[in-house]
Amino acid sequence: MPITNAQIQAAEAIQDAAAHDPSLQVRLVAGPGTGKSRTIEERVRWLLAQHVPAAAIAVVSFTRASSNELRSRIRAYCDTNNQAGANYVRVSTLHSLALSLLSAAGLLQYPAPPLVLDDWELENVFDAEFGHLQDIGKRRREAIRREHEAFWNTGLWDPSNYIPPNPPITDAERASFTAFHGPRTQTYSCVLPGEIVRQCLQHIQAGTLDPVALSHLQHLIVDEYQDLNPIDLQFVDEMIARGVTTFVAGDDDQSIYSFRHGSPAGIQLFTEKYPSAGSRTLSECFRCTP
Template sequence: MEKWDEHLTSEQRKAASHKGSHARLLAGPGTGKTLTMTRRILWLTTTQGVSPSQILALTFTRAAASELRRNLRYNLEGTGIDLPRVSTLHSFALRQILRNASLTKLPQPLRIADDYEERQIIIEELSDLIGENVRKTQNLLNELSSDWQKLTADTPDWERRFPNPQFLGAWEEHREVYGYTLRAELVYQLKRALEEQGESLDLEGPPKYVLIDEYQDLNPCDLSVIRSLADLNSEIYSAGDDDQSIYSFRFANPDGIRRFTDDYTPSADLKLEICQRCPKEILNYGLFVARQDPRRIDKPIEPKDKAEQGEVHVLRFPNQIKEAEGVAILCHWLIKSQNILPEEILILLRTDRNNQFSDPIREALTKKSIPVGAVSNPLEPLNHEQAREMLCLMRLTVQRADNLAWRTILSLGNSGIGKKAFSELYELSRKNGIIFSETLQQVKESPNLLSEMGIEFLKR
């Protein structure tokens, strides 16, 4: 275990031990933001006597939550102090909704549809219900998600002004039949519960100290949840950098961190200004790019003493094939001439629609006998038929009335069940006001509820 202030710079020590108000920690790249947040939690628990149950640390990604949790576990080992709660905002929202299930209007028991179910069941069936193609339905679902994130869904007559009101009706009906909640709405549902229930909501903790990492990437709905926590007497400690707001696709709002000291009063304005990681030229180039935004917070950032000079080169290519060849040549030079190991080289792609960028790069590297591996979705194996079937069986073991699991498992393999039969089962559920699994039970007991075609599938 290290002491909370061990190996900290003076600015990190000041930021970690702030006391008495909300605070904004502006921390540029490589300045030690995660370290400072970790040490702040140690300072609260080891010197201020704050119970870990009163601390909530929110991160933007699961990977960041795992890293912060690992750092805290290492530093708290042997102290007898429990690990504070560290989670993403979505995970926190899910836990609070589960604790307050009776106060929400969501289908019960709470069941979050995963990516496979959203694409293969929800979007497919909604497309049939509203007579649109899959792409159009996906766009409408994205529109619904964006309205939650931007809080457009809170505006008067929102439903009437939605691009396709028929879609909204079909979705609400469909979610009742299958009893699911979309992951995209979790934070919005917590936001509504906080506004409607206030202090009567049974919040875990409740948290007295809330630390938020990457505050610049919160969208309006996320920011509203944090505001509600502050109104319930949580002290907010926001950490981030408006120069590093990269999640505009989910409506990240860097103005949230820019106006923090105006929105939360009183609040301290803390800064980390010494970059521990970047050579001078790389840092300067990053600042050149950041300064193109006229609304950014002007903040000093300097490389540490004895930092290397560094190099930045901008290479331009006429197309992705030439770019791939150039990347391969550069990697080959680094490996053969500079003694860099292949696993020490990282190639980042901003977008990769239909693999039109990654495939040429992979092929170009292979031609030069450079080993290459791609980082893929760790949940990808669950999208294969056998793994999906096993997952459904596990879910049904826990919850016999898991409608999405029943719907999925009946569609796998050579079941012979097509859209017609599923449509009949859906209509029976809708007309009778019951969930999908209950309809399956009724049909099992009374097969004549289905048409001749439906009965044939039941026999199979």
């Protein structure tokens, strides 16, 4: 049987109730096809309708592709609902948000505004040059970089979900990576994905960067929360500690980026960490009628 209009309206009522939750922290648990993106779109529209300045709203998703898609959807949704201001809402990755904060604080020492390397650039430019200069094969040079990324993402050199290569990375290999990383990222004005959030977090915790004063952020919406790693989660916690109203959304039963130390524990334990948080669930899947 086809999905009925009554079913759609009932599901959208639940989505809207989640989007309009006034709690200072809100957790939305939503599996595939249950309307998570629409709920985020409605959240943005509702905030704008409540006269929250567009520049005070930040929406982050895990990858460039997902953040680009979400930006387009938010703008189209607000246009359809005659809500102005969506074009001025920041929709980006968490890496990009951290990078902009470091830049605003004058803490980026690069010859030009740096860009975050994507997977292709990591493999075919950064790793390739590192391997060529050090005479290291493809698999080994990737393993050396990934060990550093594990540390940047978790704060630990040997996190529980990290599988070290055989043989283990040596002190000499770590030193060679560090010696290459600093000058090369300066030359290309680039940063690696894992390092930038950690740098920003360190400055926030040290008191040398005030993210709210710099960005005037009032509302943070985090998509795909189950894919955040421990350092990403600490970054969000710092925003919450500074009074930013935070809406997190994701699937508590999967994390496709576990290889980058993402874990559904972040969304699973969110209401334990923040007991007063609103907790909402979308359970009706519309990807197939059965």
